[in-house]
Amino acid sequence: MTILQFTPFSSAVDAAFWQTLAEKKLNEFQLSDQSRSLLGYYTPGHALLDTQGQSVAVAPRLCLPSQAFEKTSTIPANAFQVTGTITNTNTIQDFQKLDRQALFQEAASKLWNCIESGEAIKHPGLLCQFFVLTFADLKKYKFYYWFCFPAPIPQPSQWQLDKPMTPITSEMNSDQIQSLAKEYAKLRSSQGPDSAYFLIKKHTSGNIRVGSLDTWDDFFNRSDEPIVGFADPSGLASPGWPLRPLLALAHHSWGLNTLKVVCYRDPIETSQILVTSLPTDSLYQPKDSKQKDTLPKSVGWERNAQAKLGPRVADLGPLMDPLRLADTSV
């Protein structure tokens, strides 16, 4: 048995976002270091051809655009919105001393509450969340930051891969894939930011139907094989991070120990399909009724360029420092 692995997000912050942050820090937030909400996005995983014609996959990215502070996001047409929060400290010392464990617990319990209350079934967009800790050194135009993408994990064993990832073409013919694409496009236009997760049903006739998570009870008949789809930011051999909270939801809300998953990628023909199961001894929460309220174990801190748990730094000096700009101008 192999463990199902998930490709973590790589945070990709638009340089213009740092400019917006710098401006807001000066004019709006000033000395307040209160958390604020953000809207990021990811695009479905895709592969591209290099100059030798070989397919090259690109790592999944969580993008933070310059408009991330705005309430309604203007994300690219093919992208999926991800909600998050930012905590910006006033000094580098504050940044270092932040109670990261507490912030993490807060975010993880917020996510778990959405799953437990069933809120996430109504608004699946809540399943994928992030938070980022920042310190903006406005004198040197340096921005220190640390992203976290909390995800609950089962204990003691992890989800296993029953059937390795295979291209969707191995299970659906081109008509079915086209009908999946059409149905999903319909769902996307009606569900908006909540359309990253969805249900798929293969009729005995071969027709494909797509539904939202909250229709679970009516959507599948007893004879149907339930399939869950999610917009997969990964283009690699392992599915992306957003699948982790979905599996937690499937286990907790629908009592599933086995699940067939369609990893929706771009273009849709490159989507992948896998079957995963959770060993029966594994749980998200302890069974002991006294500990019912215990939060599941969660993970999700991003690693830095040195592959360590630690913050990253973006140096915008060459782009924002007026003195250095004068040097490069022609």
Place this chain on the structure above:
Amino acid sequence: SMREYLAPVLKNSRFKDTGCLTPEEFVAAGEFLVYKCPTWSWEGGLDDKKRDYLPSDKQFLVTRNVPCLRRAVQMEYTNDDVETQLIHNQDTNDDDGWMYTHSSRVPTVMADIAHTMIGDEDEEEEEKKEMQRRLENLTVKDDKEEEEEEEIPDLDDIPDMEDTFEEDDPARADTHEVNDKILQVRTYDVFITYDKYYQTPRMWLFGYDEERRPLTSQQVFEDVTQDYVKKTVTIETHPHLNLSLASIHPCKHAEVMKKIIERMGDGVNAGLASNEDTGIRVDQYLIIFLKFMSSVVPTIDYDHTISA
């Protein structure tokens, strides 16, 4: 700029005669591009930088996170590179030695015409020599050295916050281990703005390194065909954003576009129009423009119009 401010807005369509575009034509060509390749989208930019001759939500075009797999410098100066040979073998009719034609998507004709962007021969020679000198300095270093150089100051910079408060997560795929070269690539945000003075589109590049940190202008120049570095590619402030970034100077754009349009109009198929097309339409302008630009930045894969 003052010069741009004073220039009148081009009113009448003259794109076939001059290669220039009116703002309306720019918008029409932009709409066509967005329709053909949904990776491109319109943006409004900063409010205080809006140009009133363009719709306020359609000030410029952008496509983000475009992967750039390798350096243009590498493409040109590793002649016995297997890949280079491969491509040369395939393109048997390509024997005039244009380095950048092995971005196999760019028709030779296009690169040929694009070369008129570069002015005086002598000046070019000199520039080439200087480039060679600079490149020698560049290529001595191998990747590892560069990486170390980059990372040392960063390590000092990053506050030490190492504590192991996250236990091992066996289900986390290690992206660092899989294959560094493939997964961790430079990416670019590519912008197209309308230049009122030159009455043509203008392309801008903003790059991020493998760890998503903004690239310095020196690093961006590694992705530009060396003939153009510092000659037609300059660092300037984006007309709609508060960013300074690399831009391909539009002074020769109209001239080159006019030549391309003429050739295609004459029935010279540059590989862009099908045989039934008697000439190109103004809304196809940006598609052709992008192909022309790809001779300047051969390694940035923003052009998904091939299948279109």
